[in-house]
Amino acid sequence: MKPHHIHDILITPEAIDQRVDELVLDMAKECRVEGIVMIGILRGSFMFLADLVRDLYRHDVHPKIDFLTLESYGAGTESSGTVKVTKDISVDVNGAEVLLVDDILDTGRTLTFAVDLLRQKGAKRILTCALLDKPERRVIPIEADFVGFTIPDHFVVGYGLDYDSRYRELPYIAKVTLLDE
Ligand code: IMP
Ligand code: MG
Numbered sequence: 001m002k003p004h005h006i007h008d009i010l011i012t013p014e015a016i017d018q019r020v021d022e023l024v025l026d027m028a029k030e031c032r033v034e035g036i037v038m039i040g041i042l043r044g045s046f047m048f049l050a051d052l053v054r055d056l057y058r059h060d061v062h063p064k065i066d067f068l069t070l071e072s073y074g075a076g077t078e079s080s081g082t083v084k085v086t087k088d089i090s091v092d093v094n095g096a097e098v099l100l101v102d103d104i105l106d107t108g109r110t111l112t113f114a115v116d117l118l119r120q121k122g123a124k125r126i127l128t129c130a131l132l133d134k135p136e137r138r139v140i141p142i143e144a145d146f147v148g149f150t151i152p153d154h155f156v157v158g159y160g161l162d163y164d165s166r167y168r169e170l171p172y173i174a175k176v177t178l179l180d181e
Pocket of ligand 2: 042043044103
């Protein structure tokens with residue numbers, strides 16, 4: 001981990017709260033389906049998904065919940081483009097409607113991989129949700145059905161997102177500034 005600071009808060013806890021409420025209003029219309037399965041991509045989505053499902057409950061949405069752990073391997077901070085399953089889902093999604101939740105849509109490789117995987121497993125309909133979207137970074141053309149915030153090309157942490165496994169616990173989203181830049 002290079003010397004860095006994380007003093008610049010990009011999105012406050014209040015702004016996240018408010019946006020989660022708005023997203024859930026839209027989502028609830030699409031997700032009030034018997035047997036809908038929500039799948040969080042780990043580890044970045046754990047906090048976002050926890051907030052979403054509690055809010056969805058208030059809109060009478062009762063999904064099955066599971067997690068998919070994916071990792072992309074590569075040298076340094078740039079991913080190589082190879083995504084691998086390190087822990088698969090246990091719930092059966094054959095014929096099911098699925099809502100996939102990720103922390104951030106960056107190159108698009110992770111979400112594309114997850115959508116393909118669920119399609120192979122027989123999911124009937126796949127909706128996608130990303131808390132953050134960095135459209136400038138896209139390598140594979142994919143858009144999420146629900147996006148929390150569109151942000152510029154800057155590495156961020158907090159609210160589930162990490163820098164070298166740290167800062168996931170922050171209740172806000174902050175920019176990582178490398179000190180030697
Ligand atoms: P993609 O496969 O390039 O779209 O990247 C998605 C994954 O890269 C996310 O699930 C994150 O784990 C990670 N990632 C991309 N940008 C950031 C960032 O700014 N902060 C923390 N993690 C990020
Ligand atoms: Mg991640």
